[in-house]
Amino acid sequence: MTAWRIPTFDDVKAARKRIEGIAHVTPVLTSRTADAQVGAQLFFKAENLQRGGAFKFRGAYNSIAALDASTRAGGVVAFSSGNHAQALAYAAKLLNIHSTIVMPNDAPDMKVAATKGYGADVVFYDRYTEDREAISRRVAVARGATLIPPYDYPDVIAGQGTAVLELFESVGELDLLVTPLGGGGLLSGSALAARALSPGCKVIGVEPEAGNDGQQSLDKGEIVRIPVPKSIADGALVTHVGEHNFPIMQANVDDIVTVSDAQLVATMRFFAERMKIIVEPTGCLAAAAILHGVIACSGRRVGIVLSGGNVDLATFAALIGER
Ligand SMILES: *Cc1c(COP(=O)(O)O)cnc(C)c1O
Numbered sequence: 001m002t003a004w005r006i007p008t009f010d011d012v013k014a015a016r017k018r019i020e021g022i023a024h025v026t027p028v029l030t031s032r033t034a035d036a037q038v039g040a041q042l043f044f045k046a047e048n049l050q051r052g053g054a055f056k057f058r059g060a061y062n063s064i065a066a067l068d069a070s071t072r073a074g075g076v077v078a079f080s081s082g083n084h085a086q087a088l089a090y091a092a093k094l095l096n097i098h099s100t101i102v103m104p105n106d107a108p109d110m111k112v113a114a115t116k117g118y119g120a121d122v123v124f125y126d127r128y129t130e131d132r133e134a135i136s137r138r139v140a141v142a143r144g145a146t147l148i149p150p151y152d153y154p155d156v157i158a159g160q161g162t163a164v165l166e167l168f169e170s171v172g173e174l175d176l177l178v179t180p181l182g183g184g185g186l187l188s189g190s191a192l193a194a195r196a197l198s199p200g201c202k203v204i205g206v207e208p209e210a211g212n213d214g215q216q217s218l219d220k221g222e223i224v225r226i227p228v229p230k231s232i233a234d235g236a237l238v239t240h241v242g243e244h245n246f247p248i249m250q251a252n253v254d255d256i257v258t259v260s261d262a263q264l265v266a267t268m269r270f271f272a273e274r275m276k277i278i279v280e281p282t283g284c285l286a287a288a289a290i291l292h293g294v295i296a297c298s299g300r301r302v303g304i305v306l307s308g309g310n311v312d313l314a315t316f317a318a319l320i321g322e323r
Contacts, residue, residue, distance in 0.1 A: 006154070028043050030042065043171050044306050054309070056150075058159040059084075064088075074143065077101075078147070086310075098145070149242075160186045164177065174194075174303045177190060177201050178205075179205060179307070180207075180235070191248055206285040206294075207236060208232075209259060223246050225239050257295060258294075263294075268281065268320055
């Protein structure tokens, strides 16, 4: 385990060196239709086109690559049924080490198969009666492996910050940067990059309406815990932001707003129809807030992170089919 410390922009730069030539430098997309709709200049960082289909590959790969050789040889453990687990399994495979993923026994078959396909060992637990973090810690100790949490971990935060580092390098300074917010790995890493590379840029996180724990936390000045929220944004269903993430957010994030599931669906449809890309519900959080006027941005240069594209086609079709 890395010692408890708050990462800085230097860590983001170190992460970029580690992932260079391995993670994709994803494209920055633009849309005249979207620009005209909101009267601003929008730059979409397309992490739905990242390896593994989400920005999580950046933090996962960076975290393994940063371990010293003997620690790394013990392998890694993650708890998640989502993009972090798949990213970690994929990164472990590329770095030739063993991975164990602790997943709920009702995880979708497709996700289990994809994770096993990357060579990971899958350990199941009952999400209603068992504590996944406790199980993961036990597995890590028993196997001499390192637990890599999905967001509350310095090298994960630093790795996630590399997407926005690339965005500023390709488009220059911005007035506004908007990212999805779950546990805060993406938002806090992005905020570090924004502060360093575009000091005047406002940074805003977007949560699902049903789970605005991050917004409540910034308002209250301490981490607020909520019951597990219900939303189609399955990558942002956390009960609280991370302890490493929150101080970075307090220092560098200007605001947190929320969007509804209906706004996420309309945004998924917009991307499919107009920009010909598949963005998963959670990946639409930031764009939904801009395209629906939740964040005023008229006349501004705005960076928007499309965080992922992992949604099975049947779910995607069912969601965008509803009118
Ligand atoms: C994990 C995830 C998020 C939320 O990221 P955090 O670092 O937990 O805030 C957003 N979008 C997608 C696609 C994700 O997989």
